[in-house]
Every structure is written in structure tokens, then in C-alpha cells.
Amino acid sequence: DAGITQSPRHKVTETGTPVTLRCHQTENHRYMYWYRQDPGHGLRLIHYSYGVKDTDKGEVSDGYSVSRSKTEDFLLTLESATSSQTSVYFCAISQGLAGGRNTQYFGPGTRLTVL
Amino acid sequence: EDKVVQSPLSLVVHEGDTVTLNCSYEVTNFRSLLWYKQEKKAPTFLFMLTSSGIEKKSGRLSSILDKKELFSILNITATQTGDSAVYLCAVFHPSGAGGTSYGKLTFGQGTILTVHP
Numbered sequence: 118d119a120g121i122t123q124s125p126r127h128k129v130t131e132t133g134t135p136v137t138l139r140c141h142q143t144e145n146h147r148y149m150y151w152y153r154q155d156p157g158h159g160l161r162l163i164h165y166s167y168g169v170k171d172t173d174k175g176e177v178s179d180g181y182s183v184s185r186s187k188t189e190d191f192l193l194t195l196e197s198a199t200s201s202q203t204s205v206y207f208c209a210i211s212q213g214l215a216g217g218r219n220t221q222y223f224g225p226g227t228r229l230t231v232l
Numbered sequence: 233e234d235k236v237v238q239s240p241l242s243l244v245v246h247e248g249d250t251v252t253l254n255c256s257y258e259v260t261n262f263r264s265l266l267w268y269k270q271e272k273k274a275p276t277f278l279f280m281l282t283s284s285g286i287e288k289k290s291g292r293l294s295s296i297l298d299k300k301e302l303f304s305i306l307n308i309t310a311t312q313t314g315d316s317a318v319y320l321c322a323v324f325h326p327s328g329a330g331g332t333s334y335g336k337l338t339f340g341q342g343t344i345l346t347v348h349p
Contacts, residue, residue: 150337157341158341159320159339159341160275160320160337160339161339162336162337175336207274207275214326219263219264219324220266220277220280221266221337223268223274223275223276224274226273226274
């Protein structure tokens, strides 16, 4: 399995509080991604990073921000959590965009509940 | 709009049966199609098929990509209870604005496969 860890694995928080989820990789892959998975919607991309300090928005980025200060760490922040952000969050990594390097490997996920 | 559609959404079979899972897609800048298996945790990678339409096999699992008709199938023969999972189809199509490019994966909704003893 790819060396990807996520923390915390489970979190319950209240509406309006800030939350930060961490993704850590030991594969030295360039690309990192944050997805959310919800029933009926499948996996949807929130933000991605194509290098240190290089990030951009995915399809459901409203209410989320990210940062990547080191190759191995990609942080997802909910500035003010809302109940609609209750979900399972997955981090993924890939080496590149060409050929087999574009395969994305997923971390174990973080289950977030916003009350 | 980029779209990946899987069918059926759920399937219940008995051990030993053969199943076929379907995935159709409409995306811009298609590069490859990937199949993942998800068992109540992270999706795990099964196959990647490129636009060359080659067949992939791994034990009892096989998959074919039809680049003309824009679909893929995943076959599982001699199913076992351990095959019970959600199977996800995803299409890789580089995308991005402002001069950047990233590996965008658009996922289907998944097929829930349940294999009874």
C-alpha cells in the first residue's frame, strides 16, 4: 500500500468551529488531492496540489482551504464548519500525469461529523 | 459536463456467480479509465486502462475498455464473499485553468456488489 496517513481518523465538531485535516505521505509524490465522499455523489474533488505551495480548486471547494508547505504534507481546513460538510474525506496522491504515473492512491479517510 | 455513469447501482449474487459491472463516460481530454474496489475504507486500485482499449486481467477479475463506444466493463468470475464491496469507475482526464494542469479523476457513483455464501 502507498504510504499515506490521515489524521484524525474520526472527528466530531460543532457548527462554526475551525477544523484542520492532515494528509501525510512518504512516497515523495508530486500531486496530492483532497476528496469528499457522500452517498449519492460518489467521490468529489475539493482541492489539489501540484507541488509545494502550489494548490488549486476542485469542483466543490467552497468553504475549504488548503496548504502545502512540504512535499509530504497537505492540509485541508474548514474555516467555519457547517453540517453540510459532514462527510468522509479522502486524501490521494499520484506521481504525475503521464501513463501509469497518473494512478491515484488513497489514504484511509477521515470521518468528520459536524453537529 | 464531464460524466461517468455506472450500472447497476447494486447487485446481489451468490458465490460462484459471474458478474459484469458497467461504466460509461463522457469527458473531455480522456486519457485513461481506472477501476477501484472500496470495502468500507479507502478505495484500492485495481486496473488502469488506456485509450488503446486493451484488456486487463488479474486472477478472476478482468476489464475491457471500448474507446469507440465510451464504456468499460469489469468482469468478476467465480465470485467469493470477499468480493463484496463497492466498485468505483473513474476517468482520468487532465484539466486545469491558468496554465496549470492536474490529474482530474471523475468518478461514477459506484456499484455495490454483495456476494452471499
